[in-house]
Amino acid sequence: MIALNHDPYNLIITGVGGQGNVISSRMIGNMLAAKGFQVTIGETFGASQRGGAVMSHVRISSKATLSPQIPVHQAHMVVSLEPIETLRVLESYGNPDVGVICNTRPTHPIGVISGRLSYPSTKEIKETITRLSARSWFFDATAMATEIGNPIFANIIMAGALAATKELPLDRNVFEETLKSKFPPNKVGLNLTAYDQGVGIINTDNASH
Amino acid sequence: MSLLTRDNPGETHLMMGNEAIVRGALEAGISVAAGYPGTPSSEIIETLAKISDDIYTEWSVNEKVALEVAAAASFAGLRSLAVMKQPGVNVAADFLMHLALSGVRAGMVIVAADDPGALSSVNEGETRLYAKLMEIPMLEPGNFQEARQMTCWAFELSETLHMPVLVRTVTRLSHASGNVTLGKLPKPDRKAFFQFNGDMLDPMEGPIMSPPVGIKHDSQQKKLEQAAQLFEDSPFNTYGGPESPELLIITTSICDLYSKEVVALLNLEDRVGILKIGTTWPLPAQPVLERLARTRNVLFVEEVQPFIEEAVKVLVAGSHLDLSSLTFYGKYSRHIPTAGEMTPERVTAALSTLLQLEPDPVSQDYPPRGTALPPIPPREISFCPGCPHRASFFSINTVLQLDNRQGFTCGDIGCYSMGMLPGGFFTLKTLHSMGSGSGLASGFGKLEKFGMNQPVVAVCGDSTFFHSAMPPLVNAVHNRSSFTLVVLDNSGTAMTGFQPHPGLPVDTKGDQAPPIDIEKVCRAMGATTRTCDPFDLEATQKQLLEFINGDGGVRVLILKQACALSPEKRHTRAFEVTVDPDSCLGEACGCNRICTRVFSCPGLLWDAENNQATINDVLCAGCGVCASVCPQNAIQRKELP
Structure with missing residues (x-):
């Protein structure tokens, strides 16, 4: 079995209810379980999903079954579908060595829409994330996904981007097999396109650091 | 084919805790499974209904009935499973107490899913005390593999003891996923027959009932002693x-x-x-x-x-x-x-x-000193874009405000519980268990005698109506109480993922089934009824006002509009919604930014720079209700084909 950069490896996928967090974490989890790793995915869904912040803890080990919650300040990588959710996660789970992949498209909370609260500027968010992490990538995954045909593909773009960082042993063949086992044939093509675009944006260095 | 039905013992797959429980039940050769949806338990019955044609699965009307349906199968010699979230155990408790005493025949397991931390509940109830209270054995899986193994073994234990066995899971297991190695799938003989001619105390051939209580209770306690013996060298400890x-x-x-x-x-x-x-x-x-x-x-x-x-x-x-x-x-x-x-x-x-x-050094020094994080706005949960509940609560709230007699709304359990939050205009003033909104309203509606003249409204969802709002409604009509029940009918058990209920023309497996008409049921009970589309704010408010100002009695307003996430509506838009920048006057309008500050649908955005509302093209579900809310007609909607 390929050695992990860290064992256990702690990955957090975060975003807002409805962004496809759960699918993304399951795809990544399945890809790693297929390679023989022990995977635990901790997540909550239900009421918390209705426009609330959602967070999946994906934990990978070659040794033991891990708990569904990453201990505070122990994340190795944060994949975030929404900018301020990145900050929320880093505050509790970050550490000086953490990596971040961040979708730059904001989803405003109700408090911001109604004007009671304000949303930090993109510049401020990027600067803070850069300071709080060892390495970071930023791009508008929602815009890329909309171009493919549906903003929901942002979650798969993020999975592709994660694969391209080589943080985890994720490969495209396993992604394709996993897709085929989970989705109807007509959905496979677009998901592969989304995955490849995620890989592309990291490899062509178009994600602003 | 689902990996849950693969007959390849020894294979390892990533499974959700609930899927591992399903697999365990399949490996035990169950024939019947019944439950009522509730987070974090819903995926168990849902998955069984999807993957296995050999077993009978049922979304029952409530948890007590689910337990009875499962018990009947056990009495007829078939292994059966009943599934519910913790509050459902409270609902089923009356039957459970008697079932524990009467005993069961074929293996019968109750999976109860607790939600410590109330991640998706309005309580932090504990099922384990029921094992003690009901005097039945209980197993608690500690990981994904055990969720499969224990569920499977629980059936054997149940058959050894002739007792129902409780398997208690929690959200962090049921909704988490981990590696599970498959066991063998049996090919059970599924012949159902209820034997009742044997001796009264014969667990296999006699009638099944809780009396004679003295003898049965004594034997129940002997069985528990036997269970404790069996547990002494259990590999689960x-x-x-x-x-x-x-x-x-x-x-x-x-x-x-x-x-x-x-x-x-x-x-x-x-x-x-x-x-x-x-x-x-x-x-x-x-x-x-x-x-x-x-x-x-x-x-x-x-x-x-x-x-x-x-x-x-x-x-x-x-x-x-x-x-x-x-x-x-x-x-x-x-x-x-x-x-x-x-x-x-x-x-x-x-x-x-x-x-x-x-203390851990990282926790002490991170975020590093001098790295001030900007204030992170909290993400309050709210109704989805296009949710009919936002429109319904907007109308209920508006009408009660207009009426100005301090009328109030009794809440109930479902997505619409969020009517207590800012996104629901703080409309709900009470919130307890399933059906309790109607029961409380029935009680409030009798307090006129003591000087109370506040209008009373209760809400309940379509699934909740069948689950437990019908008895209080009967109670209210018969006892001449006075209130308005608003049934928020969004065509499914939405919060837990669109499980069907008796009001729909389909059953658990999606096959055709006779629907039960909520309005006709209410009318048969003697209530005055109307149905409106909550997206039609004007008609809804007019009807509500008429009911609230009426001369007493039980009135039922059914607000019928499918959930925005329902399979038939998802990814479709009825309207293309736009904001005419020349008409929107922003803060100067005098509307108090009703669309964003009051109605506050996440499909809208406030463009502070230009002092105007805009539409969030990614999130807008195209229901068009905000266009009815805008007094300037700045929000415009165009019907889409």
Whole structure:
């Protein structure tokens, strides 16, 4: 079995209810379980999903079954579908060595829409994330996904981007097999396109650091 | 084919805790499964309905009926499963008490899913106490593999004892995923026949009932003693750590994983031992006493109630152990919090205090000093874009305000419970259990005699209506109470993922079924009824106002509009919604920014720079209701084909 950069490896996928967090974490989890790793995915869904912040803890080990919650300040990588959710996660789970992949498209909370609260500027968010992490990538995954045909593909773009960082042993063949086992044939093509675009944006260095 | 029905023993797959429970039930060869949807239990029945044509699955009208449906199968010789979230156990408790006494025939297992931390509940109820109260055995899986194994073994245990067996899971297991290695799938003989001609006390051939109570209760307790014996050498109770640990952790459920992880993280493997109990009730004496004899300090790591803590203390008090040589830490000593779910941090905190450990340097220095984070706006949960409940509560709230007699709304359980939050205009003033909104309204509606003249409104969803709002409605009509029930009919059990209910023309497997018409039922009960589309704000408000100002009695307004996430509506838009920048006057309008500040649909955005509302093209569901809210007609909607 390929050695992990860290064992256990702690990955957090975060975003807002409805962004496809759960699918993304399951795809990544399945890809790693297929390679023989022990995977635990901790997540909550239900009421918390209705426009609330959602967070999946994906934990990978070659040794033991891990708990569904990453201990505070122990994340190795944060994949975030929404900018301020990145900050929320880093505050509790970050550490000086953490990596971040961040979708730059904001989803405003109700408090911001109604004007009671304000949303930090993109510049401020990027600067803070850069300071709080060892390495970071930023791009508008929602815009890329909309171009493919549906903003929901942002979650798969993020999975592709994660694969391209080589943080985890994720490969495209396993992604394709996993897709085929989970989705109807007509959905496979677009998901592969989304995955490849995620890989592309990291490899062509178009994600602003 | 679903991996859950693969007959390849030894294969390992990533499964959700609930899927592992499904697999365990399939490996036990169940024939019938019934339940009522409730987070975090819903995926069990849902998955069974999807993957297996050999078994009968049913979304029952409520948990008590589900338990009865499953029990009938057991009585007829078929292994059966009943599934519910914790509050459902409360609903089913009356039947359960009698079932525990009468006993069962073929293996029968009740899976109860608790939600410590109330991640998706309005309570933090605890099922484990029911095992003690009902005097039935209980197992608590501590990981994904055990979720499969224990569920499967629970059927055998049930058949050995002729008792229903409780399997208690929690959100962090049911909704988490982990590696599960498959066992064998049997090919059971599924012949149903109810034997009743045998002796009254013959569990296999006699009639099945709780009397004669004295004899049955006595035999029930003997069976529990037998269960405790069987649990003595169960592989589900494990110990890891030094022979004589400085501190012994006694834990159950998913808390075992937190304990193991934290002990490893803090490098305490040489000082701390972990005794994990899987056969929680009745607590087996030997494995516990054996470990207690080799330590002086005990920490109980468990969620919600100090269940294991109390059971162990009782056990010690009646044992040969010298009580004065042991010190117990846990919920009673406040080393483990008494409310909220378990986290690695809670285990860390308890161990750090008890073993006087240095604090973790990373937690102290991160975020690094001088790195101020901008204020992060909290993400309050709210109704989805295009949700009919937002429109319904907007109307209820508007009408009660207009009426101006301090009328109020009694809430109920579903997505619409969020009517208590800002996104629901703080409309709900009471919120308790399923159907309680109608029961409370029935009571409030009788207080005119004591000077109360506030209009009373209750809300309930379509699934909740069948689950438990019908009896209070009958009560209200018969006792001449006076209130308006608004049935928020969004065509499915939306909050838990669109499970069908008796009001729909389909059954659990999606096959055709006779729908029961809510309005006709209410009319048959003697209530005055109307149906409106909540998206038609004007008509809805007019009808509500008429009901509230009417001359008493029970009135039912059905607000019918499918959930925005329902399979038939998802990804479709009825309208293209735009904001005409020339018409929107922003703060100068005098509308108090009704669209964004008041109606506050997440499909809208406030463009502070241009002092105008805009539409969020990614999130807008195209319901067009905000166009009716805008007094300037700046929000415009165009019907889409």
